[in-house]
Amino acid sequence: MSKAQAESVIKNIIREIAQECATQGQAVSETLVAFIVKAIVLNPENDFNVDRALTRDDVERLIQKCVETLLDNESPSLDTIKMQVYFDMNYTGREEFLTEHKRVLDNRLDIVLREITDSRARTKEELEALYRKMVSFIILKSGLGSPTDINVVREATAALQSIFPQTELGPFLAMVKKDKERQLQELILIVTGIRLFNKDCGKGGEGIDDLPSLLSEAIPETLNNIDQNLGAIRQMAYKYTAILNKYQDPHNRNESVPNFSLIKDSLVNSRQHEGFLQILLDDAHKCNDHSKSVEIELKDRLNGLRTIVQSKTAVPTAQVYPQFIRVAQLWRGLQDELVLLSVLNNILYSLEPFARLHQEIFTDEVLEPYLEYANILSDEERVQYGFCAYTCAIEDRFLLPGDPNIGIIRYKGHNFAFSSQEAAHEFASDPDNTYFLLNSKTASYINMATENAKFHPELIQLLELHKQFATISPYGRAADSGKMVEAPVTKADMGTQTDTHILESNIVKSYEWNEWELRRKALKLANLRTKVTHSAQTNLSHFRRDNISQVYLPKENKTQTKKDSYSKVPKPSRYISGLRGCSSEDTVMQTVDLTVTVEEDL
Numbered sequence: 001m002s003k004a005q006a007e008s009v010i011k012n013i014i015r016e017i018a019q020e021c022a023t024q025g026q027a028v029s030e031t032l033v034a035f036i037v038k039a040i041v042l043n044p045e046n047d048f049n050v051d052r053a054l055t056r057d058d059v060e061r062l063i064q065k066c067v068e069t070l071l072d073n074e075s076p077s078l079d080t081i082k083m084q085v086y087f088d089m090n091y092t093g094r095e096e097f098l099t100e101h102k103r104v105l106d107n108r109l110d111i112v113l114r115e116i117t118d119s120r121a122r123t124k125e126e127l128e129a130l131y132r133k134m135v136s137f138i139i140l141k142s143g144l145g146s147p148t149d150i151n152v153v154r155e156a157t158a159a160l161q162s163i164f165p166q167t168e169l170g171p172f173l174a175m176v177k178k179d180k181e182r183q184l185q186e187l188i189l190i191v192t193g194i195r196l197f198n199k200d201c202g203k204g205g206e207g208i209d210d211l212p213s214l215l216s217e218a219i220p221e222t223l224n225n226i227d228q229n230l231g232a233i234r235q236m237a238y239k240y241t242a243i244l245n246k247y248q249d250p251h252n253r254n255e256s257v258p259n260f261s262l263i264k265d266s267l268v269n270s271r272q273h274e275g276f277l278q279i280l281l282d283d284a285h286k287c288n289d290h291s292k293s294v295e296i297e298l299k300d301r302l303n304g305l306r307t308i309v310q311s312k313t314a315v316p317t318a319q320v321y322p323q324f325i326r327v328a329q330l331w332r333g334l335q336d337e338l339v340l341l342s343v344l345n346n347i348l349y350s351l352e353p354f355a356r357l358h359q360e361i362f363t364d365e366v367l368e369p370y371l372e373y374a375n376i377l378s379d380e381e382r383v384q385y386g387f388c389a390y391t392c393a394i395e396d397r398f399l400l401p402g403d404p405n406i407g408i409i410r411y412k413g414h415n416f417a418f419s420s421q422e423a424a425h426e427f428a429s430d431p432d433n434t435y436f437l438l439n440s441k442t443a444s445y446i447n448m449a450t451e452n453a454k455f456h457p458e459l460i461q462l463l464e465l466h467k468q469f470a471t472i473s474p475y476g477r478a479a480d481s482g483k484m485v486e487a488p489v490t491k492a493d494m495g496t497q498t499d500t501h502i503l504e505s506n507i508v509k510s511y512e513w514n515e516w517e518l519r520r521k522a523l524k525l526a527n528l529r530t531k532v533t534h535s536a537q538t539n540l541s542h543f544r545r546d547n548i549s550q551v552y553l554p555k556e557n558k559t560q561t562k563k564d565s566y567s568k569v570p571k572p573s574r575y576i577s578g579l580r581g582c583s584s585e586d587t588v589m590q591t592v593d594l595t596v597t598v599e600e601d602l
Helices: 003-023 030-042 056-070 076-090 094-108 110-117 124-142 150-163 166-173 177-201 211-248 260-310 317-361 389-394 421-429 445-455 466-470 476-481 515-528
Strands: 409-411 414-416 434-436 442-444 574-577 590-593
Touching: 003 030, 003 056, 030 056, 030 076, 076 260, 076 317, 094 110, 094 317, 110 124, 110 177, 124 150, 124 166, 124 177, 150 177, 177 260, 177 317, 211 260, 211 317, 260 317
Parallel strands: none
Antiparallel strands: 409 414, 434 442, 574 590
16 A cells, blocks of 8 residues: 555544544544554554555454544543643643744734735825725734724824824835835834823823733733643642652552552543643743833833933934834734733643543542552652653652652663662662563563553653654564564655856856956056057048938828719610501601600709
8 A cells, every 4th residue: 555545544544533522522633643642553452554455344443443442431541632632722832832923923914014015006095005005004014903994093003103194105115025025024113112101201102002010910910820720730740749659668568559540540540631831830930030021111111202302392203213113122022921921821721621530530539448558659759850761650640749869860862760769779780671461471670661652642642752763663463573672764755946147147247257467457557547648530431430310201292183083974765656557557657765864863
C-alpha cells in the first residue's frame, strides 16, 4: 500500500470514528480521534500489526476500540488526553500568538486597505469619500473607538487633518502601492498618538478605554485565579502521592487497598493539569511585568510631550511625530497584553472540566480513610526535580517527585533523579537490568517509561516522550528482537533554493581592481591638465552639422467639377386603325397618336 493510500485509509477511519461518536451523542475532534487511534495501535495488548494491510475485521476492531475509549466518561486517563489535545490546539507561545493575532487583524482589514490603495478618485465627491474611508480605516486599525460613533469620527478626522489635509490626496494617489501602505501605517500611528495625547490632556479621548486601569484590575485577578486552581490541584496530587506511598510499604499490603489504577490515572491527570497551569501562571507574570514597564514608559512619553507642546507656540513635526509614534506603539503593546490575558483566562476555565472527574470521584470523604497515618508532603518538601525514574518504571505511573539532593545520574544522554537512595542505588547498579512487563516481555529501566506510555498514552506529553515516539515501533512484536526503539531515518530527500540575487545589483563599470590600470589612468588625467584642446572648421566641414528647419504644412485644398445632368424626351407611340380590311366598305386608315408626355410619364 502506498503512502497516499495509507493516509486515505487513516482519514476514513478517523472520520468514521468521529461520526460514530457523534451518533451516540459525543462530539469529538479529529485531532483527538487521531491521537486515540495512534494510542490504540501502539498498545501491544491490542495486537495490531501494520506491516500488512489492515483487513476489514482489523478496521472494525480498531474503530470499536477507539469508540469505546472515547465514550468512556469515567476515565481520568481519557480526560488527561483531552486536556493535552485541547491545550496543544489552543495554546501558543507569547510571540507566536501576538504575531498570529496581528495577522488575523490585518486580514480582516485587508479589503478596506485595498480599496484605499487601489482608488482612482478624481472628482471632489470621490476624494471626500476616499478621505472618509481613510479615517474609518485608521479608527479600525488603532482599535480606539468605533467608526460608527460620530464623536470618534470627528476626533479622528481632526487629528488626521492636522497632519494630512485633504489637499494631500493628490500626491498620495500618485504613489505606488507599497508607498501608500507605508504612509498609511505612519498616519495610523501618528493619529493614534495625537488622540492618546489629547485624552491624557483631557481634551478628547472619545471611545478610548483606560487600558492601564483595566490591566491593573484584570492581571491580579487572573494571577489569583490561577494560584487558587494551582493550589487545589497540587493538594490533590499530594494526597494521591501520599496514598500510593503509604500502600507501597509492605507493612500496609494487608489493609484494604483502594483502586490503585484509578488513583494513578488521577495523579497523572493532576500533574498534567498542574504543568499547564504553571505555564499559564508564567505567562500571566510576563504580562504583569511587561504591562508595568510599558505603563511607566508611556507615562514618561506623555509627560515629555506635554512639556514640549505647552512650552512652544509652534512645534516642529520632526520633534513630536516620533513621540506620537512611540506612544501609539506602547498603547498597542497594552492592547496586546489585554488580548493575551483574555486568552489565558479562557484556557484556564476551559481546562477545569478535564480535571473535574477525579475530584468528584475522590472527594475528601473518600480519601480520608486512606490518608490516615499517611505523611502528606508537598513538592517543595520533596525538593521537586522531575519524577523518580525507578519508581515510575517499577510502580507503573507512580509519578513520585525526585530529590536532586540524593544525586542525579546521567546515563546515555539522559538525566535521572530519584526519590530515595535505595532507588538510586538499584538503578545505578545496573541501568540496563531487565524485568518482566505486563505482557510477559522484558525491558530495561530506561525503556520502561516508553513501554508504559504505550499502555497509557497520556504519559507521552507529560513525560515529554515525543522524541521516542517519533521513531518507536508500534508493534508488540518489536520487543522480540531486543529493539524497543528503531533506529531513526538518517537519510531523506532534501531541497534548498536561494534567490538569484539576494541584494540589488550594483555593478560599477568604472571599477578597476588592477592598480597598474589605475596608475595609467591617473597619469593620463595628470597629463591632460597641461593640455589645451584646439579645433578648426573648413568651408565644407560645416555641412556635417545637424540642421533643423521648420515649415508650415500645406493647406488642404478641394476642387469641384461640373454637375452631372441628364434630359428625357417623350417616346413616340402611334396606333393606325382600319388596316384589317374585313368590311365591305373601303378601308380608311386613321392614325391615333398615343405618345405620353414627359410630365405624365413621371
